[in-house]
Amino acid sequence: MSISERIETAITAALRRHQGKSAPPRLGxxxxxxxxxxxxxxxxxxxxxxxxxxxxxxxRLTDAAAASLEIMHCASLVHDDLPAFDDADLRRGKASVHRAFSEPLAVLAGDSLIIAAFEGLIRAAEIDPVRAIQLMAILSERSGMPNGICAGQGWESEEKIDLSAYHRAKTGALFIAATQMGAAAAGQDPEPWEELGARIGEAFQVADDLRDVLLDEEELGKPTGQDDRLGRPSAVSELGVEGASARLDAILAGAIASIPSCPGEAMLAEMVNRTAAKLAPRVKTDRPNS
Amino acid sequence: MSISERIETAITAALRRHQGKSAPPRLGxxxxxxxxxxxxxxxxxxxxxxxxxxxxxxxRLTDAAAASLEIMHCASLVHDDLPAFDDADLRRGKASVHRAFSEPLAVLAGDSLIIAAFEGLIRAAEIDPVRAIQLMAILSERSGMPNGICAGQGWESEEKIDLSAYHRAKTGALFIAATQMGAAAAGQDPEPWEELGARIGEAFQVADDLRDVLLDEEELGKPTGQDDRLGRPSAVSELGVEGASARLDAILAGAIASIPSCPGEAMLAEMVNRTAAKLAPRVKTDRPNS
Incomplete structure (x- = not known):
């Protein structure tokens, strides 16, 4: 099975038990x-x-971890799209959850998905309890307070933002979780994998800033110009499009250099480059650099 | 230390690490x-x-479990009070979280508390990993979908409510978690403890319906008449005040009868009666029975 098939199968399996006959069907x-x-x-x-x-x-443990991480990420998207935050009508090219269902169901869907993310790892404890607990510890550390994505989003409600804590938590946290949980699922010490995750997170942030400026709504599958509209800090507003692109290249080089020594080192370097190519839009210099 | 001191100490300890210097202070x-x-x-x-x-x-495991359960309960109150649900200005005699802080911070506080509830048990795995995993399994089962408090709240968004699933999930779930987690924390099989939790949950629901009708806002610490206003099913609208009071007594007798045989059986029966006395308002028959 390809990586992508493994992930889809694991996510579907994790969600299946929420569709039971005792469950409220719309929330399911x-x-x-x-x-x-x-x-x-x-x-x-x-x-x-x-x-x-x-x-x-x-x-099986890897697949459970991958599904849990993605489910936690989806939970954060559902809540970030709520009227109290981005008030987004679109997500991934279709109506956001609160638009397609309702605001109460979007709040509850996010809550249920956070719990489902842990539940998947709790069930995986029957495979290997020690690793499962380690995976849960990483997931909670990088999701909640004081260092996870909740903290990152929370910084947007502060008058004085600690920019480095903000970016590390808001975007970096789940990438650090990704590299560390991958290592932990395979029985390796997660600690040396933090830097790779942090650098991929930085790269993603810069790529996202570029996409927000360079792509149109259809290509992006969600509203563009959000950073500017919401007055959010952005690499593009700080460095311009070309400066941000150069920074992205530098971060990716650093990410690859940070990969801990392991049998699949070369494969991972290729994965980082492939991911970057998928994310970063080609810079069209005839577009306005705003 | 009394039970109440143990609980407060454990909750304070669980929340302390969310106030760190890297945390956004308002969310903390x-x-x-x-x-x-x-x-x-x-x-x-x-x-x-x-x-x-x-x-x-x-x-120590019992205290961690108690703190986690209460933190999950508080998370659900924060989200239930949101404008999209009850739109409550008051909770426990003070402004609800979204009124005191903001709606974004209330959404994030709920999310962070759900994660903190699991985190407390993940950390408790160092005391006893097998019991900690069992505690997490009970907590997630009774919090999320398809049988937990999220599912219970979700039923309110359905056109056709499964009333028994609704009550079991909305109010019963965290009481079942309470009795089962108590047994699991002490190394006992949680299964025989489900019935006691379910019956206490039913009693609580009826007592809550009575309080909603019989107490005023100051005594209750939150708005009264909510069930009626929101068209929610209630034991009082179904049976009247005296009928609901009689039903409460019957449920409590059943709860006490269901206590599994254990060294502290008599003490537990007394606890059930004490809890009931604390919850159920004295019926004042000169009040309108509506």
Missing amino acids: AALYYACTPGGARIRPTILTSVALACGDDQP | AALYYACTPGGARIRPTILTSVALACGDDQP
């Missing part, structure tokens, strides 16, 4: 809607790639 | 605000009482 449908069809599935792809590079001796 | 404050000062702390009190009745041989 909202959970499924929020997670499928997916975007690029970048985080679970990184996770699975790192696990493979480390030997992937417990593939 | 919102988490603390959402959990303290507490209400009656009924769920963790039941959990700790059951653990004590079963020997409580790992009190």
Whole structure:
């Protein structure tokens, strides 16, 4: 099975038990809607790639970890799209969850998905309890407070933003979770994998800033110009399009250099480049550089 | 230390690490605000009482479980109060989280507290990994979909409500979690403890319906008449005040009869009666029976 097939199979399996006959059907449908069809599935792809590079001796555990990470990510998207935050009508080219269902169901879908993310790892404890607990510890650390994506989003409600803590938590956290959970799922020490995740997260942030400026709404599958409209800090507003592109290249080089020594080192370097190519739009210099 | 001191100490300890210097301070404050000062702390009190009745041989694990359960409950209150649900200005006699902070911070506080609830048990795995995993499994089962409090709240968005699934999930779930987690924390099989939790949950639901009709806003610490206003099913609208009071007594008798045989059986029966006395308002028959 390809990495992508493994991920889709694992996500579908994780969501299946939420569609039972005792479940409220609309909320069950909202959970499924929020997670499928997916975007690029970048985080679970990184996770699975790192696990493979480390030997992937417990593939069922890797798959459970990949599904949990992506489900947590989808939960954050559902809540970020709410009227109180981005008030986004579109996500991944279709109506956001609160538009397609309702605001109450979007709040509950996010909550249920956060819990489902942990549940998948709790069930995976029967495969290997020690690794499962380690995976849960990484996931909670990088999702909640004080260092996870909730903290990252929380910085947007502060008058004085700690920009480095903001970016590390808001975008970096789930990429760090991806590399560290991949290593942990394969029985390796997750600690040396933090830097790779952090650098991929930085690259993603810069690529996202570029996409926000360079792509149109149809290509992006969600509204463009959001950073500018919401006054959010952006690499493009700081460095311009070409400066941001150069920075992206430098970060990617650093990411590749940071890959810990392991059997799949070369494969991982290629994965980083492939991911970057998928994410970063080609710079069209005839577009306005704003 | 009394049960109540144990619970407060454990909750404060669980929240302390969310106030670190890398955390966005307002969100950190919102988490603390959402959990303290507490209400009656009924769920963790039941959990700790059951653990004590079963020997409580790992009190640190019991305390972590009690804190996690209460934190999950507080998370659900923060989200239930949001404008998209009850739009409540008051909770526990002070402004609800979205009124005191903001709607974005209330959404994030709820999310962060759900994650913190799991985090507390993940950290407790160092005390006893097998029991900690069992505790997490109970907590996730009774919080998420398809049988937990998210599912219960989700039923309110359905055109056709499965009333029994609705009550079991909306109110019963965290009481079942309380009795089962108490047993699991003390190393006992949680399964026989489900019925006690379910019956306490039913009693709580009827008592809550009575309070909604019989108390005024100041006594209740939140708006009254909510069930009627929101068209929610209620034991009082179904049976009248006296009928609902009689039903409450019958449920409590059943709860006490269902207590599994254990060293602390008599103490637990007393706890059930004490909890009921705290919850159920005295019926004043000169009040309108509506």
